[in-house]
Amino acid sequence: MLKRKGVLLQSSHLEKKQMEHIIEAEGLRKTFGDLVAVDDISFKVLRGECFGILGPNGAGKTSTIRMIYGFSPMTSGSLKVFGLDISKGLRQIKSHIGVCQQENNLDPDLSVLQNLEVYAHYFNIPRKAAEKRAKELLAFMSLGHREKAKVTELSGGMMRRLVLARSLINNPDLLILDEPTTGLDPQSRHQVWERLEGLRSKGLTILLTTHYMDEASRLCDRLVIMDHGRILVMGEPFELIRKHIGRNVIEVNAPSKELQAFIQSQKLEYEDIGHRLIIYSEDSDNLFHKISDSYCKDGCILRMATLEDVFLKLTGRDLRE
């Protein structure tokens, strides 16, 4: 039975082009006792795309991807990866995905190179091939000079790159990244992004979670924004910005009473965040001139709308702790 499934997967590998959907989630739910972590979500990830799951802390991002790599069983719904049902073909699925978990769980008892070699053995990769692949990946991640080092001697950025290298050891058809750059300095983040862009351009399907909007706009072809276990919106980053915010936004620092009265009289869409107003408008160029000429001399800017505007507009500004 297992063998048959293995053959099935192999043949579907040969006909990769016909397999458009790498992940198909339908009505996916995950509850922990009374807590509903993932509340009936559906989405599909296409072959070769980078798909992002965005959301504030506790939105259900990690719970969602943990179900996809088989770490935690789903409560209800249907989930297919590579066209295989997750409850039946889990071992086959897991042998073709690479996972970069949120916590650095590198093996501190092993050296940098051994971390990759031992991990390769979990995938039944023969010793020689494992060593070759491990060295290639260390070079790709600019870690070749540290192969004998202890994991605990590495910097945060190097550890992340090593986790990333480890997740590629089995030449996966799907790479799953849970907040790949959280806690890294800007240099390290850019290094990780460059590697991920390289992988994406080679056609690797990537699923990532993040709460960095710049990361999502840069890497993701499509994304969903989640909150309280539900999907709020789905689409391409720019399309989402256009649809929910517009092209530009006007930000006013310490708005005067006159300006607030003007905004209300014009029935403009805006958000009041204490000492700052954010005004959304289709015709932001003209509006900006009007506002800056008549109501504020400085502390008033016109800027490009970003994914962050969409995110905050949809998920609100309350702290999530």
Place this chain on the structure above:
Amino acid sequence: MMERISQRISRRFIRVWQRNLTVYRKTWKISFLPPLLEPLFYILAFGVGLGVLVGEILFDSTKVSYVSFIAPALIAINIMYNAFFENTYVSFVRMYYQKTFDAIMATPLSLEEIITGEIIWGATKSVIATLIMLGVISLFGLITYPQGLLIIPLAFLGGIAFGSIGMFFTGIVPTIEIFNLPIFLFITPMFLFSGTFFPVENLPFWAQKLSILFPLTHLVNLTRSFSFGIIDTKLLWDVAYLFVFCLIFFPLAIFVMHRRLIK
């Protein structure tokens, strides 16, 4: 439950065993020392020091020297310690602090295979310690061969028994400090009252009955019999006890680890 567990265990568990071996090989020179030196210390202290006071002891209706009485018990105690400590403290560190199990669970291995690999590894450490101790103790002429060789497969069986119950505790303790409890209430009483340093018959009647429940009592009886060259059908009871102990605690260990880690 048994059927579900057996379905999820393939030969891949050997990968977890290999991982632990790779780590062990980095520190084998230090890991070798305790089983090498410990019997020497004990034989010196008990054989030369205490043995003079104790004189001879009756075992299987034969009078034997005190040092030959306790030497095989030292092996049994080491079988217990090696597997139990490996699958409590060391496995807990891998599971809880190093998140090693989490990382492995993202590969084709199942949790059941990880736990199996860990327990088999604990038993392997029991066997390694036994081999070294047998070597040392044999130098004093305290082991009868070839019967004494049976202690080696026995070490593996005993290792699985104590590793399984150790892993069971790993699955239920909230923090690493709580291991003090099973050690204080289970391991230490066994160390003292399982016929290790004096015959169980010296205990009051109720305590004799109680010590039959201890797996170490059966393990000590087996190592001692084998090292005196005694092979008897009576011993099958001790072997059967250890088997049943494994059959209970191995699935139980997997069950509690599943409950702990799969959320």
